[in-house]
Amino acid sequence: MQVPAPFEYVRASSVGEAIDLLERLGPEARLVAGGHSLLPMMKLRLATPEHLIDINPLAGELGDVREEGGEVRIGAMTRHRDVLESELLVRRFPIMRDAERRIADPPVRNRGTIGGALCQADPSEDLSAVCAALKASVVIRGRGGDRVLDMVAFHRGPYETAVGDAEMLVEVRVPVRPHGGSAYEKVERRAGDWAIAAAGAALWLDGATVADAGIALSAVNPRGVRCERAEQALVGRPPSEEAFAEAAALAAEDCDPIADQRGSAEYKRHLARELTHRALRRAAERTLAS
Amino acid sequence: MQITLSINGETRSAEAEPRTLLVHVLRDHLDLTGTHWGCDTSNCGACVVLVDGEPVKSCTMLAAMAEGHEITTVEGLARDGELDPVQQGFFEEHGLQCGFCTPGMMLTARALLNENPNPSDEEIRVAISGQICRCTGYANIVRAVRWAAEHEAGATAGEEAIA
Numbered sequence: 001m002q003v004p005a006p007f008e009y010v011r012a013s014s015v016g017e018a019i020d021l022l023e024r025l026g027p028e029a030r031l032v033a034g035g036h037s038l039l040p041m042m043k044l045r046l047a048t049p050e051h052l053i054d055i056n057p058l059a060g061e062l063g064d065v066r067e068e069g070g071e072v073r074i075g076a077m078t079r080h081r082d083v084l085e086s087e088l089l090v091r092r093f094p095i096m097r098d099a100e101r102r103i104a105d106p107p108v109r110n111r112g113t114i115g116g117a118l119c120q121a122d123p124s125e126d127l128s129a130v131c132a133a134l135k136a137s138v139v140i141r142g143r144g145g146d147r148v149l150d151m152v153a154f155h156r157g158p159y160e161t162a163v164g165d166a167e168m169l170v171e172v173r174v175p176v177r178p179h180g181g182s183a184y185e186k187v188e189r190r191a192g193d194w195a196i197a198a199a200g201a202a203l204w205l206d207g208a209t210v211a212d213a214g215i216a217l218s219a220v221n222p223r224g225v226r227c228e229r230a231e232q233a234l235v236g237r238p239p240s241e242e243a244f245a246e247a248a249a250l251a252a253e254d255c256d257p258i259a260d261q262r263g264s265a266e267y268k269r270h271l272a273r274e275l276t277h278r279a280l281r282r283a284a285e286r287t288l289a290s
Numbered sequence: 291m292q293i294t295l296s297i298n299g300e301t302r303s304a305e306a307e308p309r310t311l312l313v314h315v316l317r318d319h320l321d322l323t324g325t326h327w328g329c330d331t332s333n334c335g336a337c338v339v340l341v342d343g344e345p346v347k348s349c350t351m352l353a354a355m356a357e358g359h360e361i362t363t364v365e366g367l368a369r370d371g372e373l374d375p376v377q378q379g380f381f382e383e384h385g386l387q388c389g390f391c392t393p394g395m396m397l398t399a400r401a402l403l404n405e406n407p408n409p410s411d412e413e414i415r416v417a418i419s420g421q422i423c424r425c426t427g428y429a430n431i432v433r434a435v436r437w438a439a440e441h442e443a444g445a446t447a448g449e450e451a452i453a
C-alpha cells in the first residue's frame with residue numbers, strides 16, 4: 001500500500017488566500033486541485049511537498065465556462081467532466097470534446113481540472129495540445145496582479161510551466177474567431193490510457209483559403225507543443241488534402257518522439273503524421289459547419 | 291487531524307494524518323470495508339464511492355478533501371433492508387463473480403441511473419469504463435444495470451401515473 005509522505009494540509013477559501021498561503025509557506029508548498037496527477041506522484045514519492053494547499057473550495061470561484069469579450073473563459077477549477085459536457089465549448093471548439101472523451105475515465109474526469117492538467121504539463125497530457133492548437137492564453141495570478149501568457153510562453157517543457165512561486169493559474173481564455181473548425185485525434189493502447197501520440201488542429205478560413213492554423217502534438221514533443229512550421233505551410237492556401245499532407249509531414253519531421261513501452265520512435269512519428277492529417281481534415285470539415 | 295465526514299447520511303469522525311486517503315479512512319478507521327482497494331496507480335476503480343453523487347476513486351482523494359461533501363458507499367445502497375434495484379439487478383443477472391469490483395460498479399450504476407434513467411448499453415459501458423472487472427467480461431454487468439433501469443423505470447412511471 002502506497003501512501004504519500006507526511007505533509008500539513010490547509011484549505012484555501014479564496015484565490016487571494018491561496019496566493020497568501022503559497023507566499024507564506026514557501027517553495028515546499030503545493031496546490032492540490034483534482035489531485036489526480038499530484039496524489040499518484042506523492043504515492044510514488046516523486047513529489048514530497050511539506051504543505052498541501054487544497055483549492056477545491058475555489059471550484060465555485062474558478063469553475064465556470066462563459067463567453068465574454070470575444071473569448072471563451074474557462075476557470076482553472078473546471079473539471080474535465082464539465083469541459084466535456086459544456087454546450088458552449090462543444091459549439092465553439094469541438095476539439096475540446098474530442099479530447100475530453102479520451103482523457104482517462106469518468107471517475108478521473110469527475111475530479112481532474114483543466115488548471116491542474118495544464119500546470120502538471122505532463123508531456124502526454126491532452127489539454128495542453130488542445131489549448132495550444134486553439135491559440136489560447138492563460139491568466140496567472142500573483143500578489144502583483146495578473147499576467148496573461150500564450151501557450152508557447154506558458155508551457156516550458158515537460159513538467160515545467162511559467163507559473164512562478166506564489167502564483168497560480170486562474171483562467172484559460174480561448175479566442176472566438178470566425179469561420180473556425182477544430183479537431184483532436186489520439187491513439188492509445190487501451191481505453192482511458194495516455195496517448196501513444198495525439199494531434200490537435202484548428203483552422204480559420206478567409207473565404208476559400210486558410211487565414212490561420214494551429215497544430216499541436218502530444219506525447220511526441222518533449223520540446224514544445226505547437227508545430228509552427230506546419231502551421232505556416234497552410235496559411236494562404238486552400239484547405240486541400242495536398243496542403244494537409246504537407247503540413248502533416250512537417251509536423252512529423254519536427255516532432256521528437258522517444259521509444260518507450262508505448263511504441264518505437266518511428267511508430268510514434270508515423271502516428272504524428274497520420275493523426276495531424278486526420279485532425280486537419282476533420283477541422284476543415286467543421287469550418288464548413290461553423 | 292480530526293476528519294469529520296458525512297457518509298451514507300451519517301456524520302462520522304476519525305483521527306487520521308492529513309496524508310490518509312479516503313479509501314483508508316473508510317476501510318481502516320470506520321470499518322466500512324465494502325469499499326475495496328485494488329491498486330496504487332488510480333487505474334482499477336475498485337475504490338469508487340460517490341462524492342456528492344458522482345463516482346470518484348477514493349484512493350485518489352485525501353479523506354480531508356472529502357470533508358463537507360456527501361459520501362455514499364456500498365453500505366448506503368440498501369434502504370431499510372430493501373436492496374437497491376441496482377443490487378437486485380446484479381443478483382438477477384449474475385453481474386458478479388468474485389465480487390471485488392462490485393461495490394464500485396454498483397455505485398457507478400446508481401449515479402448513472404440517477405442522471406439517465408434509461409441508458410443505452412453504450413452509455414453503460416462508458417460509465418463503467420474506469421473500473422476493471424477481471425471475472426465477468428462485463429456483459430453481465432451491463433445486463434445488471436439494464437435490469438435495474440427497466441425495473442426502476444416501471445416504478446417511476448407508476449409514481450407519475452399516481453401524481
Ligand SMILES: Cc1cc2nc3c(=O)[nH]c(=O)nc-3n(C[C@H](O)[C@H](O)[C@H](O)COP(=O)(O)OP(=O)(O)OC[C@H]3O[C@@H](n4cnc5c(N)ncnc54)[C@H](O)[C@@H]3O)c2cc1C
Binds near residue numbers: 031076118119170332
Ligand atoms: C488513471 C489516470 C489516467 C489519466 N489519463 C489521462 C489522459 O489520458 N490524458 C490526460 O491528459 N490526462 C490524464 N490523466 C491526468 C488527469 O487528467 C489529471 O486530472 C490532470 O492531469 C491533473 O489535474 P488535477 O486537477 O487532478 O491536478 P492536480 O493533481 O491537483 O495538480 C497537478 C499539478 O498542478 C498544480 N496545480 C493544480 N492547479 C493549479 C492552479 N490552478 N494553478 C497552479 N498550479 C496548479 C499542482 O500543484 C500540481 O503540481 C490521468 C490521470 C489518471 C489518474
Ligand code: FES
Binds near residue numbers: 328330
Ligand atoms: S484502488 Fe485502484 S483505482 Fe483506487
Ligand code: FES
Binds near residue numbers: 390391424
Ligand atoms: S466480479 Fe471479480 S472483479 Fe468483477
